[in-house]
Amino acid sequence: MRMEQPTNFTPKNVPDPLNHHTTSHLVASDAANDLPRAVYIHVPFCAHRCGYCNFTLVAGRLDLVEPYLTAVERELTGLDEPRQPQPVDTLFFGGGTPTQLAGPQLSRLLEMVRHWHPPAVGYEFSVEANPADVTRELVALLARHGVTRVSLGAQSFQPAKLRMLERDHQPDDIRRAASLICESNLQLALDLIFGVPGETPDDWQADLDAALALEPDHISTYGLTFERGTTFWNRLSHGQLARADEDLERSLYLHAIERLTADGFEHYEVSNFARPGRRCRHNEAYWAGEQYSAAGPGATSYIAGVRQTNHRSTTTYLKRVLAGQSPVAEREQLAPEDRARELLVFGLRRMAGVERAWFATRSGFTIEALIGPALRRYVDLGMLKDTGNAVLLTREGLLLSDAIWPDFLVAKKKGSELFS
Numbered sequence: 001m002r003m004e005q006p007t008n009f010t011p012k013n014v015p016d017p018l019n020h021h022t023t024s025h026l027v028a029s030d031a032a033n034d035l036p037r038a039v040y041i042h043v044p045f046c047a048h049r050c051g052y053c054n055f056t057l058v059a060g061r062l063d064l065v066e067p068y069l070t071a072v073e074r075e076l077t078g079l080d081e082p083r084q085p086q087p088v089d090t091l092f093f094g095g096g097t098p099t100q101l102a103g104p105q106l107s108r109l110l111e112m113v114r115h116w117h118p119p120a121v122g123y124e125f126s127v128e129a130n131p132a133d134v135t136r137e138l139v140a141l142l143a144r145h146g147v148t149r150v151s152l153g154a155q156s157f158q159p160a161k162l163r164m165l166e167r168d169h170q171p172d173d174i175r176r177a178a179s180l181i182c183e184s185n186l187q188l189a190l191d192l193i194f195g196v197p198g199e200t201p202d203d204w205q206a207d208l209d210a211a212l213a214l215e216p217d218h219i220s221t222y223g224l225t226f227e228r229g230t231t232f233w234n235r236l237s238h239g240q241l242a243r244a245d246e247d248l249e250r251s252l253y254l255h256a257i258e259r260l261t262a263d264g265f266e267h268y269e270v271s272n273f274a275r276p277g278r279r280c281r282h283n284e285a286y287w288a289g290e291q292y293s294a295a296g297p298g299a300t301s302y303i304a305g306v307r308q309t310n311h312r313s314t315t316t317y318l319k320r321v322l323a324g325q326s327p328v329a330e331r332e333q334l335a336p337e338d339r340a341r342e343l344l345v346f347g348l349r350r351m352a353g354v355e356r357a358w359f360a361t362r363s364g365f366t367i368e369a370l371i372g373p374a375l376r377r378y379v380d381l382g383m384l385k386d387t388g389n390a391v392l393l394t395r396e397g398l399l400l401s402d403a404i405w406p407d408f409l410v411a412k413k414k415g416s417e418l419f420s
């Protein structure tokens with residue numbers, strides 16, 4: 001369960017050098033009357049909280065599922081004004097653990113979301129699942145409701161690594177779940193984590209081999225992070241856990257790229273690999289700066305340049321929605337330049353990079369106007385490649401990309417230009 005929605009991505013201190021905003025800087029697909037084609041539903045329930053996880057969730061509170069379903073239905077129906085059903089191309093149920101819901105509850109959620117967001121022809125519908133929850137009945141239920149893709153939080157096939165991560169499944173649960181998903185002709189996506197304390201290159205090699213043996217359509221690999229507020233963070237602070245060595249982490253990541261691409265996977269985004277034609281279209285909508293709507297605690301929507309995030313506390317979210325109040329905790333109208341910078345950074349996460357002409361049409365800014373000197377510096381450092389038509393990460397840049405983005409997100413003090 002690792003793909004997070006984009007949230008408050010722009011540093012709050014980004015100055016807004018442009019007070020002459022005009023509608024010419026809203027690209028066609030962002031016009032207010034052009035509705036999002038991607039929808040995210042956050043399902044905040046887990047059996048327990050894993051030590052490394054800081055996602056929006058409640059552990060062991062299945063008593064809140066019924067009020068949650070009522071609240072999501074109210075959000076989808078429209079709290080302020082009644083809505084009409086809005087067709088979409090992609091739906092994504094993330095968490096938390098959507099598969100924590102009992103069959104009838106999950107059916108109700110699937111039905112209501114499909115009613116308010118009927119999938120268009122050729123849609124993609126992803127649901128995150130915990131391997132231990134996957135049964136033949138669950139997979140049949142998902143297939144019956146039109147789910148096309150199950151994203152399995154596998155993380156590892158090593159019992160000791162799973163224990164370290166405080167996961168509640170065993171390697172055999174992943175294999176059993178994967179085979180049920182594939183038998184039902186649903187696409188199989190696997191999440192894997194590397195850089196876990198004590199992990200060796202052999203462990204990681206074994207994880208990649210075990211994942212490939214299941215013939216998934218998609219694999220995401222994430223380096224373990226220590227987030228403030230998690231038990232892992234506390235253990236790290238008290239010297240009870242040690243981060244993986246940086247060089248080791250780099251070599252594990254590079255090994256994943258080599259192993260997965262050698263097996264025919266396309267490395268299409270920093271952390272993501274897909275069989276041809278099997279990319280996650282929902283996440284691609286985020287990286288392409290498309291609009292998306294969302295429901296559930298902590299869920300973020302992005303419509304017509306406005307980003308809104310619901311209360312992260314599930315109980316506050318429920319209290320507010322069930323009382324007829326807005327669940328929105330943060331609302332931010334992004335200035336055109338901030339939107340352009342985010343689009344650039346999201347776009348650069350994709351291996352294809354950012355095509356100059358596409359970027360100018362989409363954002364109303366040239367790449368030069370936004371990051372000219374920084375771009376040249378990173379090209380000189382060998383971290384970015386400039387082909388003339390496009391800018392993309394090099395292998396070295398891929399390893400250090402998180403260090404590059406802050407430079408691109410901070411607006412120039414002066415001299416930024418509008419392209420159109």
Ligand code: SF4
Pocket residue numbers: 001045046047048049050053054055057095096097130153
């Ligand atoms: S199962 Fe996933 S979402 Fe739930 S606590 Fe563990 S890592 Fe977090």
